[in-house]
Amino acid sequence: MTMLRAEGVTLGYGGTPVVHDVTLDITEGGVGLIGESGSGKTTLARAFLGLLTPMSGNIWYGDQTLKKADQRRFRKDVQPVFQAEALDPRMRIGGSVAEGLSRGERHRVPELLRQVGLAPELAERRPHQLSGGQRQRVVIARALAVGPRLLILDEPTSALDVTVQARILDLLASLDTERLLITHNLAVVGRLCRTSHVLFAGRVVEAGPTAELLDRPAHPYTLALRDAVPKLGGPPPVARGRTEARPAETGCPFRLRCPLAAAACERAPALREVAGRQVACHRAEDVLGG
Amino acid sequence: MRGALGPAVDVPLRRTLPRITDRLALLGAVLIVLITLAAVLAPWLAPYPADRLDPVLGLSPPSAEHWFGTDSLGRDLLTRVMHGGRTSLIIAVATLALSAGVGVTLGVVAGYAGGWIRDVIMRITDVFLAFPALLLSVALAVVLGPSVTTVIVAIAVTWWPWYARLAASTAASIATRGYVDAARCLGVPAPLIILRHVLPNALTPVLVQISLDAGGVILIAAALSYLGVGAQEPTAEWGLMVVQSQTLFTTNWWAVTFPGLAILVTAFAFNVLGEGLRGALDPRSVRT
Amino acid sequence: MIEVRDLQVRYGERTVARVPELDVREGECVAIVGESGSGKSTTLLSLLGLTEGAHVSGHVRVCGVDVLQAAPRRLREIRGARVALVMQSPQAALSPATRLGTLMRRALKLHGVGGGRIEQVMRDAMETVMLEHRILRRYPHEISGGQAQRFAIALAIALGAEVILADEPTSALDVTVQAEVVGVLRRLREERGLALLLVSHDLALVSTIADRVLVMKDGEVVEAGEAAVVLAEPSHPYTRELLEALP
Numbered sequence: 001m002t003m004l005r006a007e008g009v010t011l012g013y014g015g016t017p018v019v020h021d022v023t024l025d026i027t028e029g030g031v032g033l034i035g036e037s038g039s040g041k042t043t044l045a046r047a048f049l050g051l052l053t054p055m056s057g058n059i060w061y062g063d064q065t066l067k068k069a070d071q072r073r074f075r076k077d078v079q080p081v082f083q084a085e086a087l088d089p090r091m092r093i094g095g096s097v098a099e100g101l102s103r104g105e106r107h108r109v110p111e112l113l114r115q116v117g118l119a120p121e122l123a124e125r126r127p128h129q130l131s132g133g134q135r136q137r138v139v140i141a142r143a144l145a146v147g148p149r150l151l152i153l154d155e156p157t158s159a160l161d162v163t164v165q166a167r168i169l170d171l172l173a174s175l176d177t178e179r180l181l182i183t184h185n186l187a188v189v190g191r192l193c194r195t196s197h198v199l200f201a202g203r204v205v206e207a208g209p210t211a212e213l214l215d216r217p218a219h220p221y222t223l224a225l226r227d228a229v230p231k232l233g234g235p236p237p238v239a240r241g242r243t244e245a246r247p248a249e250t251g252c253p254f255r256l257r258c259p260l261a262a263a264a265c266e267r268a269p270a271l272r273e274v275a276g277r278q279v280a281c282h283r284a285e286d287v288l289g290g
Numbered sequence: 291m292r293g294a295l296g297p298a299v300d301v302p303l304r305r306t307l308p309r310i311t312d313r314l315a316l317l318g319a320v321l322i323v324l325i326t327l328a329a330v331l332a333p334w335l336a337p338y339p340a341d342r343l344d345p346v347l348g349l350s351p352p353s354a355e356h357w358f359g360t361d362s363l364g365r366d367l368l369t370r371v372m373h374g375g376r377t378s379l380i381i382a383v384a385t386l387a388l389s390a391g392v393g394v395t396l397g398v399v400a401g402y403a404g405g406w407i408r409d410v411i412m413r414i415t416d417v418f419l420a421f422p423a424l425l426l427s428v429a430l431a432v433v434l435g436p437s438v439t440t441v442i443v444a445i446a447v448t449w450w451p452w453y454a455r456l457a458a459s460t461a462a463s464i465a466t467r468g469y470v471d472a473a474r475c476l477g478v479p480a481p482l483i484i485l486r487h488v489l490p491n492a493l494t495p496v497l498v499q500i501s502l503d504a505g506g507v508i509l510i511a512a513a514l515s516y517l518g519v520g521a522q523e524p525t526a527e528w529g530l531m532v533v534q535s536q537t538l539f540t541t542n543w544w545a546v547t548f549p550g551l552a553i554l555v556t557a558f559a560f561n562v563l564g565e566g567l568r569g570a571l572d573p574r575s576v577r578t
Numbered sequence: 579m580i581e582v583r584d585l586q587v588r589y590g591e592r593t594v595a596r597v598p599e600l601d602v603r604e605g606e607c608v609a610i611v612g613e614s615g616s617g618k619s620t621t622l623l624s625l626l627g628l629t630e631g632a633h634v635s636g637h638v639r640v641c642g643v644d645v646l647q648a649a650p651r652r653l654r655e656i657r658g659a660r661v662a663l664v665m666q667s668p669q670a671a672l673s674p675a676t677r678l679g680t681l682m683r684r685a686l687k688l689h690g691v692g693g694g695r696i697e698q699v700m701r702d703a704m705e706t707v708m709l710e711h712r713i714l715r716r717y718p719h720e721i722s723g724g725q726a727q728r729f730a731i732a733l734a735i736a737l738g739a740e741v742i743l744a745d746e747p748t749s750a751l752d753v754t755v756q757a758e759v760v761g762v763l764r765r766l767r768e769e770r771g772l773a774l775l776l777v778s779h780d781l782a783l784v785s786t787i788a789d790r791v792l793v794m795k796d797g798e799v800v801e802a803g804e805a806a807v808v809l810a811e812p813s814h815p816y817t818r819e820l821l822e823a824l825p
Contacts, residue, residue: 036752036753036754036755037752046471049471049475050475051471051474051475071477072477075475075476075477076477078475079475079476080471080472080475082468082471082472083468086467086468086469086471086472087468087469088467088469088486088487088491089491090490090491091469091486091487096469099472099473099476099478100476100477100478132614139468139472142472142476143472146476161613161614161779162613162779162780162781162820162823162824163613163819163820163823164613165823165825166822166823166824166825169825184752184753185753185825186753187824187825188825190825191825224754225753225754227757228753228754228756228757229753229782230756230760230780230782230783230785230786231782231786232781232782232785232809232821232824233785233786233806233809233810234782234785234786235786236760236761236764236786236787237753237756237757237760237761237783237786238757238761239754239757239758239761240754242708242758243724243752243754243755243758244710244722244724244725
């Protein structure tokens with residue numbers, strides 16, 4: 001059984017849904033959640049963290065819904081790692097790291113800082129005296145303090161320089177926890193996640209083994225994402241379909257951007273099994289066939 | 291092409307403005323320190339005992355013995371202005387402490403909690419905002435009787451909602467920050483999150499507002515005395531002193547000018563200090 | 579179009595950028611690659627004399643104007659008109675209460691484009707960057723980051739820019755949107771012979787569009803040359819580190 005699972009979850013703010021009927025298991029080996037800004041990936045992360053209550057559907061924590069689950073245990077088990085600005089600017093680093101520790105456990109702060117590759121002396125500093133990479137390590141140390149089994153990582157490296165980014169990814173990969181990684185960066189997902197879910201306009205449009213998804217996308221959106229990523233020495237990135245088109249209100253949400261859109265696409269596609277993954281596209285076979 | 295080249299155009303302006311406000315702010319701070327010292331040390335520094343009457347010297351113009359002249363009862367005006375500063379500053383400090391205390395507490399809770407808690411608190415705030423401050427003060431004075439305490443209560447009652455609003459909007463934006471979410475995910479209880487993260491980070495704009503408001507409070511307190519609901523004789527208070535001597539302005543200008551100037555200078559000092567603080571703490575606001 | 583020799587930008591005692599040689603010819607794309615604090619943005623800004631408070635020495639020619647010697651008036655003539663600057667988030671630099679169309683019209687008038695031609699020029703520019711004409715009726719906050727970036731490019735084209743200086747023009751955008759903006763820039767190069775100087779931290783992106791690259795670290799150019807050569811056989815350890823960091 002997976003530790004955390006979304007089942008038919010619809011999420012929104014002020015009654016307007018932004019994530020529609022998503023079912024997602026956080027399985028072993030890392031799970032990637034890929035999508036562009038506005039796809040609802042951060043909203044979904046907040047629901048997994050219990051920061052947002054679903055409008056419908058449930059988040060399951062083991063065999064209980066999140067609402068009924070033992071909060072103390074859940075909070076120790078599941079921790080977030082947000083972008084680098086997630087530190088209180090007025091607090092010393094040591095204070096931030098110790099946020100989840102009881103008074104008697106404070107002595108662990110130096111050890112936690114060392115664990116994420118920081119000098120224990122940094123505990124006396126304030127966030128603005130640290131580099132972006134160091135701050136991100138502090139955020140990770142704060143999460144690790146309570147001994148989580150699952151980390152929810154929301155764009156943990158996107159604000160950082162590439163060389164720093166690489167080192168933070170190394171650190172994350174070395175940690176002995178499960179992870180849900182939210183990002184727009186496909187390459188990062190390839191490294192840290194065995195399975196991936198591609199989110200478009202609040203819906204999962206393709207899900208399966210990451211390698212399969214990146215090698216042979218079955219959804220035109222996954223294909224567009226993959227081909228838009230510049231590769232070293234490769235051809236110029238390709239823009240497939242115009243990104244300006246808003247998600248369609250009816251039928252397939254991607255159809256107004258989709259170069260393959262056909263009459264059938266006015267009916268909303270359901271997720272179905274194609275070539276070893278789940279995909280919500282009437283023309284998945286055509287996409288796979290190139 | 292102003293769009294892309296905006297920064298180049300803006301730079302000189304941005305550079306000069308803080309420098310001016312900085313110097314003004316410094317001047318404000320120095321003035322406030324001087325005024326406070328003069329007020330606090332009035333019993334020792336003032337040239338004459340507070341209430342010494344000298345009918346013979348009634349309404350004498352400024353002279354070597356009486357730098358500010360004397361009032362119609364022959365009291366030394368410099369002494370009165372210094373003692374009046376005590377009253378005015380006590381009113382300002384007490385009023386602001388009371389209204390900021392109440393306002394910030396309610397505002398921070400409203401802003402952090404959101405939902406119905408915010409709705410309830412903000413509706414209450416709106417009700418208080420709807421009262422015309424002066425009218426309410428007059429009404430209160432009728433009930434409580436005119437006194438310095440009445441002034442403090444009256445102003446605070448109409449003043450705290452502004453702090454509540456300010457604190458609520460600041461707290462609401464802080465509540466969305468990553469470190470607040472992180473604390474929630476670590477299971478830190480809400481009251482502790484408010485005390486540890488929200489309040490300290492929401493305090494900066496409030497402090498700026500307090501120093502901007504101090505001048506205004508002194509002016510309103512003076513206005514209330516003017517309306518007869520504030521400090522009463524023989525208490526020295528700047529507003530009261532202005533009222534008592536206003537009819538003498540054409541014949542004995544000093545009696546109304548010096549307390550008036552005291553009000554003006556103090557209000558000015560707090561204002562420029564506030565503006566300077568705002569500029570120093572939030573460089574963006576200086577540009578507007 | 580751009581010719582730089584022995585450029586040195588200093589703030590007080592601190593040298594923040596030193597570039598011995600940098601040339602961008604017509605239709606060429608040159609990229610300056612580096613991480614934060616490498617001096618890459620400073621170098622870019624110094625080409626337009628926009629490094630306020632800095633001491634800039636050396637020889638900089640942009641569109642035939644000696645930037646370091648020219649009178650402010652002469653500089654203003656090339657800024658915006660012949661040389662356009664595209665920043666990471668152009669929305670922040672657009673006046674919030676002005677419709678995009680009004681903004682473009684004003685800019686054109688300011689640079690002396692005649693009344694009758696304005697509408698035509700605007701239409702052409704918007705078409706070139708693949709933006710719908712109705713976007714011109716919107717306010718800056720009503721458009722997306724990708725649209726804003728393309729609008730900034732459209733503005734440059736409308737004003738007849740020959741050189742575009744772009745500072746991380748796509749790093750705040752989604753990859754799909756980035757691909758669109760990069761596509762527009764590439765096309766302008768090919769079809770109009772636009773010269774492009776691109777500042778970026780993304781080696782992969784740079785490798786797909788730049789002819790030549792300069793790698794900067796701590797204010798110094800550590801490696802420079804043909805993009806294909808530098809990225810395939812990096813000679814400096816830092817370039818190698820950057821390449822290895824690519825996920």
